[in-house]
Structures are given as structure tokens and as C-alpha cells.
Amino acid sequence: MRFLLFLRLFLLFICAPIFAEESTPYKQIIATKINQLELQQKTPETVKQLAAYQAAQNQLEKIKDFNQATRRYEELTETYPEQKSAIKEQIDNFSATEFPEFSDWGHDQLTLEIAGQDTKNLSQKGFIPNNEATSKMQHGLVVFYFLFPTNEQPTITV
Incomplete structure (x- = not known):
């Protein structure tokens, strides 16, 4: 009896990743079996079966989480080239402020430019x-x- 129970649970673990989207019936079967075992008298046999079914339920949850992470990773790898090109385009379109060549300016012209920029900055800041x-x-x-x-x-x- 124990051998058949463990064989069924083992097959469930083997088949669950293959049929991950179809694991809902397995979850329901395991949940009902857990509920039935919890209502039964606590014998060593029922405690072992309950622990095995709860372990199976936990494994199904882990498989579901793993499959979701796998789908997200696949989506990321599929959209990576588009994301990379979009970011590269943003970097290429970024333009820094271009400054005039100050080396040819005289002292008076530089002083006037500095005063003008200071006034502009102060007025922008209120x-x-x-x-x-x-x-x-x-x-x-x-x-x-x-x-x-x-x-x-x-x-x-x-």
C-alpha cells in the first residue's frame, strides 16, 4: 500500500513539470486527499500519508513558481534585442548642452557673459x-x- 502511494506521488512529481498547466486537477486531488486524511483518526500510517501529500502539494507550488519564473525569463530573452536597441537609441539621441568657444573671447565679453548667466540663474530660481x-x-x-x-x-x- 505504501509502495503504491509513493509510486503515485513519484509519478506525480515526474509528470507535473511536463503538464504544469494541467496541474490544477492534481492540486484538487491532493487537496481533497489531505482533507480526507485530516478528518481520519491519527494513526502512524495516516500521518505518513498526510506528510507525503503535503510534500506533494508543496512541490506543485514550487513547480508553479518555477514555471512562472521560466516564462518571465523566456520573455526577457525574447524581448532583449528590442529593449537593447531602444536604450541604445535613447543614448544616441541624448544631446548634451553645447557651449560656445570661450578661448577667443576677451575679458569684458567673458565678464558680461558670466553676469548674464548669473542673472538668468537667479531669476529662474526666484x-x-x-x-x-x-x-x-x-x-x-x-x-x-x-x-x-x-x-x-x-x-x-x-
């Missing part, structure tokens, strides 16, 4: 207000100094 805001601030300062005159000559800088 440290220098845009023209509309600047004119409103200047207008507000003129009104303030008109309403609250001081002995000093105000300088309006923004």
Missing part, C-alpha cells in the same frame, strides 16, 4: 523678480517715500 514685479515694487517704494518723507535722498533699487 531670487530676482520678473519685470512686472520689479515695476510694482518700484512704484510701491515711490508711493511709500511720498507718504513718509525722510531727510535722506531715497535710492530705489530692486
Whole structure:
């Protein structure tokens, strides 16, 4: 009796990877057999059979997981050339910012360019207000100094 049980389980392990998609009936058969054995009286024979069926159930789960991993790997190997070419195309299409040749520029031209870039960077980061805001601030300062005159000559800088 034990020999036939182990022979059936052995054949199940051998055939399960071959018919992995068709393993659902095996899972159901094993699950019902486990339920039946759990309801029976706990004898050494039923405990051994229960352990064997539970091991078979665990192996079927491992086989299912292995087959899913195999499918993902096959999909990756099939799509690898397309993925590689897409990434290569992205790298080829990447263009870095081109900078002008500064070696021919004079000191004054370089200083003006640096000041212009600094102003541009500061205004992009919000440290220098845009023209509309600047004119409103200047207008507000003129009104303030008109309403609250001081002995000093105000300088309006923004």
C-alpha cells in the first residue's frame, strides 16, 4: 500500500513539470486527499500519508513558481534585442548642452557673459523678480517715500 502511494506521488512529481498547466486537477486531488486524511483518526500510517501529500502539494507550488519564473525569463530573452536597441537609441539621441568657444573671447565679453548667466540663474530660481514685479515694487517704494518723507535722498533699487 505504501509502495503504491509513493509510486503515485513519484509519478506525480515526474509528470507535473511536463503538464504544469494541467496541474490544477492534481492540486484538487491532493487537496481533497489531505482533507480526507485530516478528518481520519491519527494513526502512524495516516500521518505518513498526510506528510507525503503535503510534500506533494508543496512541490506543485514550487513547480508553479518555477514555471512562472521560466516564462518571465523566456520573455526577457525574447524581448532583449528590442529593449537593447531602444536604450541604445535613447543614448544616441541624448544631446548634451553645447557651449560656445570661450578661448577667443576677451575679458569684458567673458565678464558680461558670466553676469548674464548669473542673472538668468537667479531669476529662474526666484531670487530676482520678473519685470512686472520689479515695476510694482518700484512704484510701491515711490508711493511709500511720498507718504513718509525722510531727510535722506531715497535710492530705489530692486
